[in-house]
Amino acid sequence: MFHNETIEEAYASRAAFGxxxxxxxxxxxxxxxxxxxxxxxxxxxxxxxxxTPPISLEEYLRTAG
Structure with missing residues (x-):
């Protein structure tokens, strides 16, 4: 999910993962x-x-089995 943040906030939030x-x-x-x-x-x-034209994940899962 996209969360609008400043570049500084983006670096800080990701740095927490080490x-x-x-x-x-x-x-x-x-x-x-x-x-x-x-x-x-x-x-x-x-x-x-x-x-081949692309298909949705839903269509793929419906037909892949």
């Missing part, structure tokens, strides 16, 4: 990408790569 500095940077960069909506665009790359 992760190495490189991992904190990776977590915070993911947070900043989500916060900026950089990850909000939907692409058609699943279909381009696999040749």
């Amino acid at each position: 992760a190495p500095v490189w991992q904190l940077g990776a977590w915070v960069s993911t947070y900043t990408a989500i916060a900026s909506n950089a990850m909000s665009k939907v692409s058609n790359h699943v279909e381009i790569i696999t040749g």
Whole structure:
């Protein structure tokens, strides 16, 4: 779940897990990408790569058994 926080708060909240500095940077960069909506665009790359349109998790679970 996304929680809007400052960059300083993001580092502090993740530092509590005792992760190495490189991992904190990776977590915070993911947070900043989500916060900026950089990850909000939907692409058609699943279909381009696999040749099959994507399906929802619900549909997959319903048909995978």
